[in-house]
Amino acid sequence: MRCMNLTFIFVFSITLMTINCQAAEPEQVHLATTGIPGEMVVQWGTEEDTALSCSSESIVEYGTENDKLNLSKIGNNNMYLWTTCTHTAILSDLIQNTTYYYRVGGEGEWSGTYSFKTLEESPAKVIIGAIADHGTSNNAQETTNHMENEDMDLVIHAGDISYANGAGSGNGIGDQSVWDEYQNQIEDVASRTPHMYAPGNHEEDAEPYGFDAYESRFFNPGPNSFWYSFDFEFIHFISISAEHDYEPGSSQYSWLLNDLEDANENRENVPWIVIFAHRPMYSSNGDGDGHGSDIEFREAMEILLYDFQVDLAVWGHDHHYERTYPVFEENVYSNKSGSASDPFYKPGATIHIVAGMSGRSIYDGLEDPQPLWSAHREVEYGYTIFEATKTTINYKFIRNSDNQVGDEFWIINSINVQIPNEYPSTNYNQTNQTEETGIISQIKELNYLEIPMTIIIIALTAIFNLNYRKK
Numbered sequence: 001m002r003c004m005n006l007t008f009i010f011v012f013s014i015t016l017m018t019i020n021c022q023a024a025e026p027e028q029v030h031l032a033t034t035g036i037p038g039e040m041v042v043q044w045g046t047e048e049d050t051a052l053s054c055s056s057e058s059i060v061e062y063g064t065e066n067d068k069l070n071l072s073k074i075g076n077n078n079m080y081l082w083t084t085c086t087h088t089a090i091l092s093d094l095i096q097n098t099t100y101y102y103r104v105g106g107e108g109e110w111s112g113t114y115s116f117k118t119l120e121e122s123p124a125k126v127i128i129g130a131i132a133d134h135g136t137s138n139n140a141q142e143t144t145n146h147m148e149n150e151d152m153d154l155v156i157h158a159g160d161i162s163y164a165n166g167a168g169s170g171n172g173i174g175d176q177s178v179w180d181e182y183q184n185q186i187e188d189v190a191s192r193t194p195h196m197y198a199p200g201n202h203e204e205d206a207e208p209y210g211f212d213a214y215e216s217r218f219f220n221p222g223p224n225s226f227w228y229s230f231d232f233e234f235i236h237f238i239s240i241s242a243e244h245d246y247e248p249g250s251s252q253y254s255w256l257l258n259d260l261e262d263a264n265e266n267r268e269n270v271p272w273i274v275i276f277a278h279r280p281m282y283s284s285n286g287d288g289d290g291h292g293s294d295i296e297f298r299e300a301m302e303i304l305l306y307d308f309q310v311d312l313a314v315w316g317h318d319h320h321y322e323r324t325y326p327v328f329e330e331n332v333y334s335n336k337s338g339s340a341s342d343p344f345y346k347p348g349a350t351i352h353i354v355a356g357m358s359g360r361s362i363y364d365g366l367e368d369p370q371p372l373w374s375a376h377r378e379v380e381y382g383y384t385i386f387e388a389t390k391t392t393i394n395y396k397f398i399r400n401s402d403n404q405v406g407d408e409f410w411i412i413n414s415i416n417v418q419i420p421n422e423y424p425s426t427n428y429n430q431t432n433q434t435e436e437t438g439i440i441s442q443i444k445e446l447n448y449l450e451i452p453m454t455i456i457i458i459a460l461t462a463i464f465n466l467n468y469r470k471k
């Protein structure tokens with residue numbers, strides 16, 4: 001049922017008269033996270049007849065049995081200059097390691113029943129999907145189909161989400177119905193796995209909306225939709241924006257500095273730091289026209305990634321897959337392969353991923369020769385996914401074309417790490433390393449803060465041995 005429009009004129013101004021408003025059918029159901037165990041953010045859209053008012057209710061009914069949704073939560077809603085009303089409700093006090101069933105809407109219009117599973121208390125591992133530059137093409141749909149088969153706890157999206165932008169229309173006016181199409185297209189994945197987003201350039205370039213759709217449709221834990229952070233078990237995630245001022249002195253830069261200081265102090269509890277944003281600090285897929293490595297962004301903010309030893313940075317914008325070695329100012333900090341038998345150990349600099357191969361299109365302008373900091377790159381559609389424990393990260397790029405692992409690497413952050421046995425695709429075997437070669441290789445990878453301490457220990461040991469022999 002729809003409101004009856006008497007007048008609807010919308011070109012930079014709106015005049016509207018409505019009568020007899022009723023609820024609309026829920027769609028575009030998706031989840032997000034606050035990062036707090038026991039909470040889940042439920043969001044959905046309703047297509048209203050006006051852009052000025054939302055007539056549909058914002059209720060989630062949920063429970064642990066499919067046919068007994070005996071709990072409910074009333075949320076809120078917001079709209080921008082488009083007829084989709086976005087509803088948001090945060091469920092709390094959820095039981096850990098439990099499947100919840102839920103439906104959304106209100107009296108008059110309810111959705112079907114969806115489900116999600118909460119994390120167990122202190123899980124041994126979490127599985128994170130990471131994509132960017134997605135859109136609604138057949139290739140984008142294929143990526144979504146593959147991701148449906150993954151058992152993920154969270155998806156991060158590094159921007160250029162739906163492509164409801166005006167760049168292709170010739171007049172700069174974006175078609176906001178593409179947002180609705182996109183969010184319906186990913187509903188099967190997003191209704192059971194929380195998704196968190198970073199803003200891309202194509203979130204902004206649809207006149208007259210700007211970032212309105214992005215800000216309205218997706219939850220963020222604050223301070224705003226563009227730069228925010230949250231802990232997800234043992235990973236501190238940070239979304240930042242190269243679409244806003246990021247220079248030292250800007251509010252974003254100051255916020256990131258403070259956030260990284262706090263995250264670094266909490267490393268014993270939350271050891272990993274992962275940043276995601278749209279424009280890549282490192283990419284060798286450049287046409288010189290706004291693509292390839294974003295040098296200005298890198299020169300402004302890379303120092304923060306280095307100073308606080310950010311483990312991973314996930315980008316988009318260039319439509320291919322690429323992974324760097326640990327790198328700072330184009331200097332490679334480790335010559336490890338990153339394989340299961342030769343993992344990165346506290347490599348001393350950030351590993352950068354370009355994950356712009358999710359579906360919009362493919363760029364094949366790879367720089368030749370391949371830069372020394374570039375460890376692997378592929379011009380293929382697909383998605384990336386990583387499994388994290390408190391001491392290991394195992395990152396993979398999966399191709400759509402053959403559903404095979406195109407690239408894989410490991411990072412460990414503890415000298416005592418035991419690679420779990422449940423990774424059948426690898427043959428990591430610590431007993432193949434002698435104690436000496438293992439320790440030597442790990443000492444080689446100690447970061448710059450640890451090197452002076454290592455030299456002092458070696459010197460003291462040598463002096464002690466000398467004195468002992470004299471006696």
Ligand SMILES: [Fe+2]
Pocket residue numbers: 160200201202278316317318
């Ligand atoms: Fe982009």
